[in-house]
Amino acid sequence: MPDLSALLSPASVAVVGASPDPHILRGRIVTVLGRHAFPGPIYPISRSHAEIGGRKAYRGLAEAPGPVDLAVLIIPAASVPAALEECAAAGAKAALILASGFAEEPTEAGRGLQDEIRAIAARTGLLVAGPNSEGFANMALRLCPTFSPAVDGEDMELVPEWSRAGRVAAVAQSGGMGFAFYDRGRPKGLRFSHVVTTGNEACIESLDVVEHLIDADEADVFLMFMEDAKTPAKLARVAEKALRAGKPMVVAKIGASEAGARAAASHTAALTGSSDIYRAIFRRYGVVEGRDAEEMADIAAAFSHFAGRLPAGRRVGIFTGSGGGGGWLADACVEAGLEVPALDDATRAGIDRRLPPYGSSRNPVDGTANAIREIGYARMKRTIAGSDSVDAVLSIASARNPLLFRREAEALAGLARETAKPMAFWSYTLPHPDAAEALARAGLPLFTNMRNAARAMAALAEYGERRRRFLAEPPAAAGPLAPAAAAALDRAPRAIAEVEAMAVLNAAGIAAEAGTLVRDAEAAGAAAERYGRPVVLKIQSPDIPHKSAAGGVVAGARGAGAARRAHDRIRAAVARNAPDARILGTLVQPMAPPGLEIALGIDNASGFGPILMAGLGGTGVEAARDTVFAPAPVSAEEARALLGELRCAPLLDAAARDVAALADLMARLSAFAAAAAGRIAEIDLNPVLVHGPGEGVSVVDALMFKHSDERRPGPAPAPPRTPPRNPNGDPA
DSSP: OOOOHHHHSOSOEEEETOOSOTTSHHHHHHHHHHHSOOSSOEEEEOSSOSEETTEEOBSSGGGSSSOOSEEEEOSOGGGHHHHHHHHHHTTOOEEEEOOOOSTTSSSHHHHHHHHHHHHHHHHHOOEEEOSSOOOEEETTTTBOOSOOGGGOOTTOOSSOTTOOSOEEEEEESSHHHHHHHHHHHGGGTOEEEEEEEOTTOSSOOHHHHHHHHHHTTOOSEEEEEESOOSSTHHHHHHHHHHHHHTOOEEEEEOOOOOGGGSOOSSHHHHHOOHHHHHHHHHHHTTOEEOSSHHHHHHHHHHHHHHTTSOOSSSBEEEEESOHHHHHHHHHHHHHTTOBOOOOOHHHHHHHHTTSOTTOBOSSSEEOHHHHHHHHOHHHHHHHHHTOTTOSEEEEEEOTTSOHHHHHTHHHHHHHHHHOOSOEEEEESSOOOHHHHHHHHHHTOOEESSHHHHHHHHHHHHHHHHHHHHHHHSOOOOOOOOOHHHHHHHHHSOSEEOHHHHHHHHHHTTOOOOOOEEESSHHHHHHHHHHHOSOEEEEEEOTTOSSTGGGTOEEEEEOHHHHHHHHHHHHHHHHHHHOTTOOOOEEEEEEOOOOOEEEEEEEEOOSSSOOEEEEEEOSTTHHHHOOEEEEESOOOHHHHHHHHTTSTTGGGGOTTTSOHHHHHHHHHHHHHHHHHTTTTEEEEEEEEEEEOSTTSOEEEOOOEEEEOOSSOOOOOOOOOOSSOOOOTTSSOO
16 A cells, blocks of 8 residues: 555645646646645746746756655657656656546557556656546645646635534546535535545556545545446555545445456356445445435535444434424335334424424424424434434435525524434425534535435444444354365366366265266266166366356256266257267266245356345346345355345245355355455355255256466357256256
């Protein structure tokens, strides 16, 4: 983790490529820098001008009269590598590249320039941010090396001096979106500490910035706009660090890919899209996923005031002067996952004494307009907050006229200070700026969007639940790989067919029916005779991951003769459909008892670490797409919670299925995947048959891939139309 102090908190700044023309970007950045009282020296670097913006200009960094911590490069892309070399030679510690024309362009020249930047940074130790960045703003230093209009204003106050809310940092790969968070948050009285845009992230990533600000304790809430995680492993590490520190991350993740966008040999690979992986990690570490800039600014407002006083639950009290508005907000709260319970009798009695007969002390509490004017918001909110029936309080108001809020300013500030439960306002009219400021000064968020108000309170509650659970029971750590499993993996090829995969699972302590591998019809008959009950025969080949589609499965063979005929039928079908496939033999397994078909899998090919997948199984698993995901390993308790989120969860009723055995299998599989993360890229167990209570589960098919640069097998031939089904989940 690099120390980014020289980049984000420099003592001195040079602008390479500076211009006196404020109408072009090279001049505008000098203008913006000059609008704010950065305490350190600013050195314009220009070969064409002796003075820029009232400051002496220098022809090169070496001519600057003092050391340079940060060099801001706003020059043509082709000139950037030489300028970086000059920065390093002159002793600069960091460089911010605002120029575009690098890997964001689909050209070899652009990619080559970005590779050159990366190489120079690695060789010289220079901190390099960008390229294609819109710069950043450090509010405490009043330093704005950016051309963003969001901070370009004379006598502009970057943050309200009166605000005591938690510090908010906006970190974005997109320059426009990073400063959009700031622009939407300022009217809400948010106390921004930084706005940092990272551009192409040739060297320094947005997650590096977040981690630095956590470690330096320079921000309390993070707003992020993320296109991708350049180094996927950082996401879980930084998110966990933020959760432990109680510094919420509110993230807009764009660019979700369709699962079918990559060729897949296993069901798991086909089902796990990048958005599934991001959401699984977000869920584990309490990252709040945002949907638009306004909503995210509202959520940040709630967290900035109440991250240290999170609600104990999801129960919300609503106080309103508009009965219709109260019902509407109550619906929005329930839709967001909150509860709006009736208040307890004692609290209602206290409220009833203050209300006219046409008011209501239920929840929502309809105080009527007259009661609000006579009693005030602060007293009524304090009364509702005193109820053990609620964990937070939302008030509905018309903030168009600021007079009432000015009159109650001291009482509202005392309420926000002294009450542990989060409180906020929704204004159903557009608020007067003075009313918004009065509430922000009091420490109470004001929302202008009803659904955002509900979503923000729900985010507080959910984050609190996840953080308390995480601190009480941190996720299980990856253990060592069992020596027998390691040896089995070492012996196996990259594409691990079922017979070998079953051996690996058993070596890892995961019970799976190994069966008998045979190479001719006579051996198939002998194996069936030994089992003494119906068997299923399956072709075994690293080149045929989807056995049914190649005609490589026959189920329900009874006796030696039927097994011999099934063997020959399979070999003939495979010879027609996959003539070039390498054949290991035919697996003969006893038929498992019927059960509910569930698919389990591990995707460890994306760089994020192993991700567990569970869902409705069988040959229609891709079509059903009833799946849930979690970073591995998971506990059995976490596994049961995941299963409860499936649409097919009613089919997993503990009275009808051995859910405990399935959850135990998920925990064991995820622990094995975490221990073997350096070896295993994918695991696909489909189907797993879940039997009745106390009867366990049966792993009846398995496929694995080890890590490799080789291409995986291509798609199998198309399956026959309307194949009959059998209890092992394959066509007969």
